[in-house]
Amino acid sequence: MLILKDISKTFNPGTVNEKNALNHVSLTLKSGDFATIIGSNGAGKSTLFNAICGDFMSDTGSIQLEDMDITFMPQYKRAKYIGHLYQDPNKGSAPGMTILENLALAAGKGGWLSHISKKDKLIFKEQLKQLDLGLEDRLNQPVGLLSGGQRQALTLLMATYNPPKLLLLDEHTAALDPQTAKKVLSLTKEIVEKNHITTLMITHNMHDALSLGNRTIMMDNGKIILDIEGSQRENTTVSDLIEQFKEKSGNEFDNDRILLTK
Numbered sequence: 001m002l003i004l005k006d007i008s009k010t011f012n013p014g015t016v017n018e019k020n021a022l023n024h025v026s027l028t029l030k031s032g033d034f035a036t037i038i039g040s041n042g043a044g045k046s047t048l049f050n051a052i053c054g055d056f057m058s059d060t061g062s063i064q065l066e067d068m069d070i071t072f073m074p075q076y077k078r079a080k081y082i083g084h085l086y087q088d089p090n091k092g093s094a095p096g097m098t099i100l101e102n103l104a105l106a107a108g109k110g111g112w113l114s115h116i117s118k119k120d121k122l123i124f125k126e127q128l129k130q131l132d133l134g135l136e137d138r139l140n141q142p143v144g145l146l147s148g149g150q151r152q153a154l155t156l157l158m159a160t161y162n163p164p165k166l167l168l169l170d171e172h173t174a175a176l177d178p179q180t181a182k183k184v185l186s187l188t189k190e191i192v193e194k195n196h197i198t199t200l201m202i203t204h205n206m207h208d209a210l211s212l213g214n215r216t217i218m219m220d221n222g223k224i225i226l227d228i229e230g231s232q233r234e235n236t237t238v239s240d241l242i243e244q245f246k247e248k249s250g251n252e253f254d255n256d257r258i259l260l261t262k
């Protein structure tokens with residue numbers, strides 16, 4: 001489904017700010033895999049996502065998505081196949097446009113109200129209702145008026161309205177209050193499972209990393225140092241993960257946000 005082979009990226013090469021953010025990363029995701037990613041600060045997690053979505057061209061390696069070689073495909077073309085959610089709920093939807101217009105954009109109707117039929121409107125309402133946030137009654141309000149959690153739930157709906165081949169979730173609940181984060185995570189699980197979307201999710205919550213999805217990947221220093229699934233994952237605890245990190249990286253785990261999360 002997704003095959004990354006030997007992906008490397010060095011920022012600012014040959015300068016004092018040189019940073020080898022990805023170091024020969026290879027990863028294969030099967031169709032429908034839902035893998036969580038954890039790692040130390042600056043491990044290269046977001047850079048890996050940026051390499052996949054085409055934010056920059058990698059220095060080495062290749063990226064295959066289903067039957068397409070997307071290694072040199074520009075970002076705007078990859079966006080047709082890859083959904084990407086960020087920590088910041090303000091990204092991914094247009095604040096000055098209404099909920100209806102945003103959904104029309106996501107549904108490929110160009111955001112034009114004149115292109116939205118009564119039937120489309122009913123479908124949008126039905127989808128919004130499933131979020132259970134009352135947004136179905138606010139179709140004509142600008143998205144900029146929504147709370148962070150409401151906006152992130154809407155962005156999730158928009159990113160998966162036409163299910164993408166790959167969904168990248170970059171700590172998409174980290175900026176939300178715990179209760180809303182829980183709700184958006186449970187929605188994520190529901191939408192991903194229902195549509196069988198191949199998904200990678202960066203999280204700083206080790207419990208979520210082990211309980212959500214079917215696979216857990218750990219990164220350090222631009223490399224994947226652990227990749228577990230099945231019974232091996234089922235038998236792994238949060239303390240095991242921290243131990244494994246020490247063992248594989250030779251360092252103490254240094255991501256405060258992870259260590260402070262219960």
Ligand SMILES: Nc1ncnc2c1ncn2[C@@H]1O[C@H](COP(=O)(O)OP(=O)(O)OP(=O)(O)O)[C@@H](O)[C@H]1O
Nearest residue numbers: 011012019021039040041042043044045046047048
């Ligand atoms: N565009 C860029 N230019 C220069 N350096 C960059 C760029 N993007 C990332 N880096 C550097 O690459 C390294 C990896 O960054 P990345 O954001 O991928 O880490 P991360 O694992 O997501 O970390 P965190 O959990 O702290 O968000 C860091 O040292 C970062 O400063």
